Amino acid sequence: MNEKEFQIYRERAEGFLERLKNEFFYETVDLQAEVFHSVDPVPWAKRLEGSYVPAAEGDCWGGLWESAWFHITGKVPEAWAGEPVWFKLELGGEILIFDDGGVPFCGLTNTSVFAANYRKNLLEFTPKARGGETVDFYAEVGGNGLLGDEITPGTDWRCEVGDIRHLKMGRFNVEAWNLANDFEVLLSLLRTLPEKSYRAVQLNMALNEAVSAYADDPANAAAARSCVAPQLAMRATDSALSTAAVGHAHIDTGWLWPVRETIRKCARTFSSQLYNLERYPDYVFGASQPQLYAFVKEHYPELYAKIREAVKSGRWELQGGMWVEADCNIISGESMVRQFLAGKNFYMDEFGMDVRNLWLPDVFGYSAAMPQIIRKAGCDWFLTQKISWSQFNKFPYHTFHWRGIDGTEVLTHFPPEDNYNSALKPEQLNYAVNNFNENYFLPEFITLFGVGDGGGGPRPEHIEHGLRTADLEGCPRVRFDRADAFFARLAEHAGELPEWAGELYLELHRGTLTTQARTKRNNRKCEQMLAQTEFICSVLPAADYPAETLDRLWKVLLINQFHDIIPGSSIRKVYEVTEAEHAMILAECENLVRSAAAKLTAPDGDALTVVNTLSYDYTGAVALPEEWASHRITDGAGRELLTQAGENGVWVLGEFPPQSVTTLYRGEAVEAFPPEADDSLVLENDLVRYEFDADARLVAAFDKTIGRDVVAGAAANLLALYVDQPNKWDAWDVDFTYVDTPPAYAKGVKAFRSESGPVRQALTFELTVGRSAIRQQVVLTENSKRLDFNTEVDWKERHRMLRVAFPTTVRAEEAYCDIQYGFVRRTTARNTSWDFARFEVAAHRYVDISDACGGAALLNDSKYGYRLDAGTLDLNLLRSPTYPDSEADQGTHFFTYSFLPHAGGLCGSEVMQEAACLNRAPAVLPGKGTFALPCRVAGGEGVSLEVVKKAEKSDALVIRVVETDGRRSTAVLDFARGTKLVETNLLEWTEEGELPIVDGSVELTLRPFEIRTFLVR
Template identity: 50%
Template sequence: MQPKEYDCKYAYAVKFHERVSRHLLGETIPLKAEVFHSVEPVPFQLAAAGKYRPISEGESWGGAWESGWFRLHAEIPADWTGRQLALRLNLGGEALLFDRDGVPQFAFSAGSLLGPDFRKEIYRLPDCPAGRQAEFLVEAAGNVVHGLLPDSDPELGEQNPYGRFRAVAATMRIGCFNHELWQLSLDLEILLDLLKVLPARSRRSDLILAAVSRAADIFAEEPGNAARARAELAPELARPACSSSMTVTGLGHAHIDTGFMWPVRETVRKCGRTFANQIDLLEKYPDYVFGASSPLHYLFVREHYPALYEKVRQSVRSGRWELLGGMWIEADCNLSGGESLVRQFLYGKNFFRDEFGIEVKNLWLPDIFGCPASLPQIARLAGCPNFVCQKMSWNQTNRFPYHAFHWRGIDGSELLTHFLPEDSYIAFVRPSELIPAENRFNENTVTDEFLSLFGIGDGGGGPKEEYLERALRLKNLEGTPKFRFGRADAFFERLSRCADSLPSWSGELYLENHRGTLTSQARAKRSNRKLEEQIAATEILWSALPPDQYPAGELDRVWKIILLNQFHDILPGSSIRDVYENTEKEYADARATLMRLRMEAAARLLKPDTECVTFFNSLNTEFRGSVELPADWDGAGLAGDGVRVPVQREGNRRYAAALTVPPLGFVTLRRIGRAEHLRAEEEKSPVLENQFIRYRFDSCGQLISAFDKELQREFIPSGACGNAFTLYVDRPAVYEAWNIDDSYRNRPCAKVRAEAPCRITRGSVRDTAEFHLKIGCSTIVQRVILGTSSRRLDFVTTVDWREARKLLRVAFPVTVQAAESTADIPFGFIRRPTHTNTSWDRARFEVAIHKYADLSEPDFGAALLNDCKYGCRLQGNTIDLALLRAPKFPDWEADRGEQCFTYSFLPHPGDAVSSAVRLEAQQLNRPPFRFDGRSGTPQLPVAIESEHVELSALKKAQQGSCLVMRLIERSGRYSQAVIRTSYRLVETSLLEWEDGREILPEAGLTTISFHPFEIRTFKLY
């Protein structure tokens, strides 16, 4: 066969397949339809009472995010008796078919921007309708799989910035399904897809094309000839795979984003549609296995579709439905705090155990935007030694080298890890995907098997029936890997048998993509950080009371608000406006609940006294710094001994005091005397100075000198400035809210300028310089604060952010030569090169930090602390913090308006670990609680004395009445903690399921040793 002849025959074969596929439903009749339209979703129980109107094919029934219930009727022709019938529905969006009892049966989808594989229009009815009358009830949603139809790169004059959508009932029909024609279509589909990856003009290719040509001749455009046409293709589908071909374990999958291009309320319905589809397929295909993650999604189904949930429970018991992932949801792990990651497992695994009696042993994050190096230990301690991911395949610069490997964390813990070689968690079971996956699988000499997650994701319903039919044809087909249905847990059991021969990867999993998610949607990130700190402190406070008073239910509810909104498209900032409007309401609810709970605890722990105010320090290290006093306090002294503390009046009814609060302790101040009244002065060359350090500023608030008096060192390079704001044009090539391209540095568009002279206030507590600044279209007000006994310089910042597609950063160049930076991550820290020697180093131009980033030499260094920022550039001798972005997709209003945050510059003796950097960052993020009109110094049930061991949690156990204490070694060294308590300590896991070694304090005292970065959890009995 000559090349041109081959091309001609291939083109003819494709057209033949298209013609066959168009006529799967032969004779059809339109359904008589009525629709009940509503703006908000209406449950099945109330749908019957709706006001219905007639609707015909081609009519519009609703707009974006609206809902409609359709009553469909048909009179079945007599000559259809005994034939297989099918519905063909395209209602313009997503839709769910219910039976008469309100149990979901099957989900339809009008399609997606991602292609025809996402469309589901045909549902083969399992039984012919009784008699000649057929009735159906369908709920439709005014959105497609990916929400609305937005412009992913909208112009600033866009008239529909949130997308366009009009739901149209395009197709409403019932007809006779031609099963043999469908099978012919699937046969052709597999063979033609195989031709895409076979060498042109190979014997295998020629044989396939010849068989297809004969089948087309036999078919002769007559559907009744489908079986004979299939017989011509059968020999080519029967050729067995090569003995050295790899095996694919195929697990049906539906990656359901908890919030993304649709609001969370729509996720509830997406779960219902997906679960209904998969129950239908499990009933039709006895070998098929489906798996789904996220216990929250199961809770949605349990609450909204209880009968469907029972079917899921039965499928789980049979082993056909696999529970995946130990986390409550598939959380973002770069931004979530360490204790939040623990609670993801605590709530997730407990739900699966309570509801299904199953312990899930895998960490399931196929779509995560990178992972911190502390995650392996957290997952292993939570009983999840296996990990599935694939997102590193999205790297923009370097190809990640492994697909099956050990991922080693900062403490040495390892996870057996599988990166999906199809580079996707939305696979379609096609030779054109599986053959390249087999070819790129790097550990193919160690194992002969890899995992494939196939099915429509993003709430699109999981695998279609066609996907399962493809899988059956690929069980043993020449030229392709051998495909079989299977479970992920069994796959990992087999993979573990060759674990000794697998390679290892140490440190973080850095995604060379989506770096903008460290900064986008700053309000959500700030609320998340504040709530993480507030709920941990509130739990510690309530632990001072008897366990039977502990408000476990309300704290659990707040934790679940936090955990839900840590989903990997919500907290990172890559969801639509509707998501964040709901998130802001939930965060406000959580803050109000925690505030009320703190007041209730204080009312039980402290005495009423209108002349007193009490501060509670929930950290296990001493707090030393300034605190705000109640309005109109003119002076204060320590209750009991009356020793005055420094107090200064800083403005109208605003007072600050210098205070020391012991670890996990209380201090009460009594109103006495009068405060030091300060006068603000204007200065052209502001200076803030104390016994340790002297800071000089220019008129724009830029730091032109930071001279440490003790170290006799200048920390700002000559000719440079710290606190240097720069506004950049921020137009990434793709994925606007997700990405920051390194080329932004070539597009600075504005520098900061002063709007008014600097005003300085000085006092015995702290000195403050106030700057009013302008940059671009936005204004910045900064109160720069230096305490009398601290090197830490706080930049308390308010921005009226009015930009579009701009990036605001602040840079601190320092006179430190550091080959590595040090940055805080959940439950530890990580060091990264500051040079760009390799492509891997250059790709890390924006990295994740938590509370601090540091550049140090052995004897000194400088750190930048923050209370809610995560994106940072740490290259050369500069710490460059990303503050705000202004993307327009997918949220047109992202971050506009007032923004508040604090960052702090901290020169220090010693390196990052031996200095006070971590402790100062803790105190910035979690200042003491203040209780006005209360006095007292109650005792907590435990005290922890250690420079390096941090109290992460002190709370009531999930089950039982004891308390649980979690301690973390944070300095990366062998450390000890002295524990003072009258309780006996029993070591337990993160999940609190079992009791381990018991420790009996002697005379209320015991010492516990820790390995570097070790996490240890104890029950207090």
């Protein structure tokens, strides 16, 4: 057989398969339907309250994001007695079919991004009809496709929302369907073989014998199958690898659809998988994200009961310790802890299961702080595949020990198929075999198969593929299995595995560090407010602690940290809800603090109590109510504090110790004097002098403590507007080529001194850039070098990106970047392709560069995307993609970034203190403080008391302390109550040692970046 003949025979077999797919379902009759259309979903119990109208194929019942109930009836023809009878339903959206008791039975969908002709539209009614029986059921339809409305920007494809395309009942040729599955597997195998190989030629001929035997007659399907049966019976070689095939359905909690629709996606997916479990006794399915199970428990309790039974049987695997598959670049250290705390407690409380893996197949990079958090949350294993997406460098391992900033390691596996939507076909399986970096000594890898989101997970066809590839020559051996069983076997090889230290940086999707800036800012505010609220409420008696409210608020925040919500890659409908929920969290936290204050302070109209919950001195200005302006203000010792009238109140300059409660008193009225006129664009105190030009550029920054101009020779606060047209993923990506087009720079419209006094000085600049307006109030407080740029932007751009750069005289090969509960060092050079790929990196509250003379830091209250280039600190402020949200970040934005020169290196400077203070101002409570916080750091540097709260399962207090400097640090903790500390893990499940509290104090020593959690009893 020559090459041309081989190709023609193969094309004949491929064409036959496509024709065969249309011949399973035949001799159809129409089903009758009536439809009740609604804008919002209507639950099963209220489906009969609507007005139903007749519906038929060709009708359109509604539009995108709308909903409908279909009542479908029919009668099986008498002539079909003894035959399999199936339905073919395409009703203009995602379908959830219910049984007679109102329990979700199975989900169907229409087109998929994974294949233009993807359909999950067939469902068995009965394997053997009696003939004459009636059909009567209800189906709920959501007006959206598997992935929302649009596949990719610029396409004209839309799912057929509302269009009734198929409403049929028909006979089903099971043997022809099985023949198609045979052909799917064998043709896929054929495509992996060399054309001249003996196996390929024999396989090609067998397929063509089957085509001839079929003879365009479905009645010949069994005869055709017999032609290929010997090929399917050929066993895998002794040297073949194995794969643990886990049925999987990655469900994005919010993305191209609102979270509301995810609830129904869960019901469609989970009911479909119960359907599969009943029909395939060896099949195993797994699903992650406790939030999704919580949705099902609330909205579909009978379905949830079935899931619990499937979990108990061992064939349904609970996966992933986090509440949702959360972003791991942007969320705080404590948010990461709470993802595990909420997630693993839910699994334990609801199922009695301790889930030991972190399951994040689709997250956009992984912080180096994670290994410690993963292990201290009781997880031993980590799975992702996303790093395979990296643009420039191929990650060297698929199975390895990942080591974090504190030295903790976690066993990690990347599925070598480089995806989590396998079809269990030989092409994908053999790609994995050859791609698997550890295939020279590890006997198996993991495969995740099925179509997620609206695809409902594995289809029966996927499972059939797995059955055919279980022991097939030319493929790895496929075994349906659980992920935890696979990882347990993998752990037996732990001593042989390589190591990777530091972050798992995704060389892609760098724009997610900036997109949807309002969401990111409010997330940061919620994180800080929740921590402060817990701290204050922990002073209350255990019975008064608002545990249920705080748990609810945390879980609302956690769901909005999903990896397509907080990164900014979802549609507008998602952010409308997220912004409202963030506002709710902040408002309820304020109410909780106000309620606590009423119990903790004595009423006094001339007293206010300032509560600093940080582990640092707060030595800056604190805002007090407007009615306190023009009054003498003293502290509890009678010392008069410096004050200054502001736009909306009065600024008081105080020193508030770590974890302190300080009462301020309002005395007699004093005469307010207007500030002296000063037209200079200079801000100066005893520590530093800053000079600006009319375009708000910082032209000089002289640090008096070290005698150095930190920006000499280059203007800083350089606000630049770049063209931002990513090649592919609009909301997701920033391409390195953005610097090739010269930016537009902000131009001054007006500049003036807006504040002057003993507490702080301020300059205000009004600027324009592009079509947008910027207003900056630049503030210098009396006792600080920190220069705050309080910024308001009226943003009207499309496909533009606003950045600010601070070129400095500091020359350092590395920058220190704040991450969750620690920092990482990153190069400022571009020596290698790995360095180049990190042209945009994630950092939280600060980035610092230092040399032998000192350094400079760029702080912020809500930004995450930095560019590090030699001595320049560059911060990504705003960007305006148009897909998937055409209105992303249009409108008004408020944020603060700060420039801070300093003496010494990072850990000997005030950078961490100032960054913490910028992000969490003290709480100001009405009345006189009559309480003390339950715990405080009394001595020692490098240790931060991050959390004080009530325990999850008892009335004990929980405290969490963190080593912040990356070295061995010691600190003394003082306690207002309690007699002993019992060390526990992040979940509060363990008791790992007891420390007595002697005279109200305990001395602790922590390893570099160590996180320790204690119960205070």
